[in-house]
Amino acid sequence: MFASVNSDCIGCAACEAICPQVFRMNSYGIAEAYINPVPQDAERLTKDAANSCPVEAITVE
Numbered sequence: 001m002f003a004s005v006n007s008d009c010i011g012c013a014a015c016e017a018i019c020p021q022v023f024r025m026n027s028y029g030i031a032e033a034y035i036n037p038v039p040q041d042a043e044r045l046t047k048d049a050a051n052s053c054p055v056e057a058i059t060v061e
């Protein structure tokens with residue numbers, strides 16, 4: 001599984017709170033998926049983070 005964050009991100013930090021193993025806030029206050037492919041043991045929380053993003057900026061595939 002691969003995760004990515006697009007430019008719709010509003011920097012709410014929810015994804016980082018839900019799955020810090022995969023998402024972190026960068027120096028611009030925008031989230032990034034910093035480990036790809038997503039580790040197998042983080043896949044469930046990665047999906048939870050994507051579903052929790054208020055602007056649907058996270059893609060998992």
Ligand code: SF4
Pocket residue numbers: 005008009010011012013014015016030031049052053054055056057058
């Ligand atoms: S949950 Fe969505 S809007 Fe919030 S920081 Fe993560 S990618 Fe950005």
